[in-house]
Amino acid sequence: MTTRGRRGVTGAVVRKDLATLWSSPLPWVVGALLHAALGLLYFGDLQARQQALIQPMVPLAGFLLLAAAPVLSMRSFAEESRSGTLDLLLAVPARPRPLVLGKWLAAWGSALGVLAPAGAYVVLLRWWGRPDTGPVVSGFVGLVLFCAALTAIGVLTSSLSSSQPVAAVVALFVTLILWFAHVGSGALAAGPLLAHLSISERLRSFAAGVIDSGDVAFLAVVTVAALLLAMLAVDARRLR
DSSP states (O other): OOHHHHHHHHHHHHHHHHHHHHTSSHHHHHHHHHHHHHHHHHHHHHHHHTSOOSTTHHHHHHHHHHHHHHHHHTHHHHHHHHHTHHHHHHHSSOOHHHHHHHHHHHHHHHHHHHHGGGHHHHHHHHHHSOOOHHHHHHHHHHHHHHHHHHHHHHHHHHHTOSOHHHHHHHHHHHHHHHHTTTTTGGGSTTHHHHHHTOHHHHHHHHHTTOOOHHHHHHHHHHHHHHHHHHHHHHHHHHHO
């Protein structure tokens, strides 16, 4: 298949998945719950600090996205597998790469769409005070990359199961392990390695106003690795 053909397949998958997902109540409910929880937690933190800071919002949003991203990406391949349409897709000359990329781009775009209203907090902060621009920019850059990694893991678990709930639970379990990887690392021989695997610590660096190349590379590696494994899983199914 030519490059133009692969792009055509990817674009068609993105459009189809976005239309299917956003015509259902799922992203609207997920977004409403996420921002209700985020608003309560964030403004409670601001009242306690008595400062107009964006920094507390970033890890709070990241933790809530651990639950939101798997729900948004769980149907990527699991629903196709359950309904039998995945077998039809694999029967035509469509390689796993454009299919996986299309599914991931749709899930990533949906996660960003659900997260987008968080930009209103910046407007409110500028109304109440003068927050530093650096942490605002780096915090949202971190959340964008964070969403990319979470949805890639969600697409991977979805490619391994025909059950949406199972795919979502496994993705949540994996991301929770990565989130809390640094906890208790000092008592283990492999503690330094586990601390480096912690996505929560990476996100806190972005919240502090630092866009570190190591943090960017780590989230990019997680994203690419998950997508490559998803491609292998889909290709194995095609060969079977």
